[in-house]
Amino acid sequence: MTPLAPHEKIYVDSEFAEDENHGEMGCEECHGGDPNEPDWKKAHIGVVKDPSYPDPTDTCGACHEDIAEHYKSSLHISLAPFKKIIDARASEDPAVYEKVDAARQAHCTACHSSCGQCHVSRPEAVEGGLLESHLFQRRPPMHTVCTACHGSRIEKEYMGKNKGIPPDVHKKKYFKCSKCHTADEMHGDGNDYANRYEVENAPKCLDCHETIYAEDAENQEQHQQHKDRLSCQVCHAMPYKNCTSCHVGKDKQGLKYFKTQGSTMDFKIGLNPLQSERRPEKYVTLRHVPVDPDSFKFYVENGLARFDALPTWKMATPHNIQRKTPQNASCNACHGEASLFLLEKDVVPKYLNANRTVIVAKDQVPAKVAQ
């Protein structure tokens, strides 16, 4: 992503005045400040950089009421799953929990978005700057918004930036993020979801590939055999990035930092940690997330006292989908191929207890089949 010069970040295209909706409003109606004051310093007293965060009700919501009414349930704004998973692992001691929660708010939820930080500017987490000089973008641009934040894993997978791994097949078809991740998914629907996989309007492969089980469909037999047993990614994803051991803190100047240990490219099939009617598959691809018992040690000892409450290998939907992959080249490219599965030996000893529910026992690796 090309960085913007400081003046480019705040440059407004005069064409904005021709926007028949937003252009007819005075700047101060959303941003505050004094438009009649010629001294720019005085004019900026009370100016709000992003009037849509944290609450867009009186700005965007004044016209886009139907969208803004559910803003609290937009995961991009609330980052609610972060709180839920950290709370599940956090100490039950109120004094300790308070420090963990403060650290979470300082570090983990700093990368939120907002109406404005998708449709008007680059997200603040990547130093902001107006998109197209304040001309409102109906669809947030992929490179300056979506992958500006989702860069280290999703962008590299999707764009084929991981060495030796080709771009996602959908990228080759010129799909932008918004092709699958629609506004209905992004904007929230009022439900307090535990994670993004539960979101009602989240994309499903079958939304487009609805004919894979039809009698005359190519590979219909394989799809029928594995239906509801494997997630699509088990057969169609390539190796993806896994991160370990994130620690957060503040340096001597009081600036926030994070440190993660090296990341590795891997492909691991494990037991579905979120098995439900909606996601009945027994096997799914798992990605290691960088949580560690000492992630918040800088702030408090034993902050994640219930670390083992959740696995550190999480359900994953890698964005490097291929029609043909090494594991679907033949039946026995996967069946009996224990190295594809998350076995006990693949898990760092201190994370073993946390991952008991997703580790595949040796006798659970599907046996080789006669061909």
Next chain:
Amino acid sequence: MERIQLFRAIGPVIAVCLLFFSQPVIVQAAEGENHCFSCHTNPRKLIQITRELSKLDKNKPGASKETKGEG
């Protein structure tokens, strides 16, 4: 008669100039109405102001150098 000929000669030139070099009325109105718009649509002013600001922020620490790894 001469005036008509003169108008015929320079009229199209004026029309083309108006078409390509003038800002739409709505933009002119917006600029006239408030200082936010007139300043934020003027790159020269913005460069000047952001330079002033960067001088003020000179001693402000940026991101921590202790950050390591992928976020």
